[in-house]
Amino acid sequence: MLQAFLAALLPVLGLFSDTEEFPMPSAVQNLYEVCNETFSSSAVPVPPQRAIQRLRSVLDTIKPVDVGLNEDVFENDHGYGFFGPSLWRGRHSRIVARWAAPVTYLHLYECDRFSIGIFCLPASAVIPFHNHPGMTVLSKLLFGSMYIKAYDWVDPINTETNSNPSQLRLARLEVDNVFTSPCDTSVLYPTSGGNIHSFRAVTSCAVLDVLGPPYSDIEGRNCTYYSEYPYSSLPDDGNTIPDDDDQGCAWLEEIKRPDEFIVRGAPYKGPQIEA
Numbered sequence: 001m002l003q004a005f006l007a008a009l010l011p012v013l014g015l016f017s018d019t020e021e022f023p024m025p026s027a028v029q030n031l032y033e034v035c036n037e038t039f040s041s042s043a044v045p046v047p048p049q050r051a052i053q054r055l056r057s058v059l060d061t062i063k064p065v066d067v068g069l070n071e072d073v074f075e076n077d078h079g080y081g082f083f084g085p086s087l088w089r090g091r092h093s094r095i096v097a098r099w100a101a102p103v104t105y106l107h108l109y110e111c112d113r114f115s116i117g118i119f120c121l122p123a124s125a126v127i128p129f130h131n132h133p134g135m136t137v138l139s140k141l142l143f144g145s146m147y148i149k150a151y152d153w154v155d156p157i158n159t160e161t162n163s164n165p166s167q168l169r170l171a172r173l174e175v176d177n178v179f180t181s182p183c184d185t186s187v188l189y190p191t192s193g194g195n196i197h198s199f200r201a202v203t204s205c206a207v208l209d210v211l212g213p214p215y216s217d218i219e220g221r222n223c224t225y226y227s228e229y230p231y232s233s234l235p236d237d238g239n240t241i242p243d244d245d246d247q248g249c250a251w252l253e254e255i256k257r258p259d260e261f262i263v264r265g266a267p268y269k270g271p272q273i274e275a
């Protein structure tokens with residue numbers, strides 16, 4: 001607002017001959033402002049569709065350079081550092097190393113209504129199945145190829161009051177695809193669009209995530225991790241789904257956060273957000 005006002009005023013004052021000398025807000029600043037309008041109230045669980053579509057189209061235009069990234073971010077320093085050599089030894093070292101390739105998180109912004117951040121994955125890194133309780137999440141693949149598998153609960157209401165001690169819950173497959181940049185921004189919702197997902201980096205890749213609202217242990221939006229089991233591997237506990245509709249269903253079991261899943265923070269080096 002103030003910038004627009006100054007941009008209009010300064011040529012009049014003869015200080016600048018044209019507006020080009022007055023810098024446009026960065027793509028990231030624009031993203032922040034649209035997020036701020038989209039997630040305007042923590043009282044509204046999911047923003048209206050037209051607001052989500054607008055935010056989605058803003059994310060669609062964001063390029064790695066807009067967030068200070070280039071694709072050799074991994075070559076420069078081995079993806080912000082792998083394990084020390086000791087973990088690479090031993091019979092199963094190759095498996096350990098593949099699974100444990102650490103993920104790097106670049107934090108851009110967080111308030112109580114939304115957060116913005118970037119996950120950088122070296123090739124073959126995995127972000128295991130995890131949920132986004134009560135959240136809307138927009139994900140823009142900035143570069144590279146990523147295999148995404150995502151489920152929604154078959155019965156989301158029972159999920160809240162699940163009394164099953166084994167913590168096994170029936171989920172329906174929503175996404176099962178390799179995505180290669182450039183591709184459209186994907187959106188997941190509290191009970192649709194694949195709220196429980198896992199990422200596997202086919203090549204090194206980076207994904208820009210907007211979470212509204214962010215995770216919060218205090219407000220009950222904990223991040224829970226899961227293992228998947230084929231639907232046919234376990235007896236159904238009743239009449240949850242008709243026999244002919246079990247395509248793409250699986251059981252998800254709550255697990256503790258896998259030790260091998262390592263996320264490291266690194267400084268964000270792109271244009272800063274001014275809130």
Ligand SMILES: *[C@@H]1O[C@H](CO)[C@@H](O)[C@H](O)[C@H]1NC(C)=O
Pocket residue numbers: 033036037040041275
């Ligand atoms: C962000 O949103 C809040 C709440 O809707 C509003 O008060 C504030 O002015 C907004 N800030 C910016 C920079 O747009």
Ligand SMILES: *[C@@H]1O[C@H](CO)[C@@H](O)[C@H](O)[C@H]1NC(C)=O
Pocket residue numbers: 217218220222
């Ligand atoms: C969420 O995390 C908080 C803090 O760690 C914990 O007290 C609470 O029991 C957790 N809730 C669930 C549902 O796991």
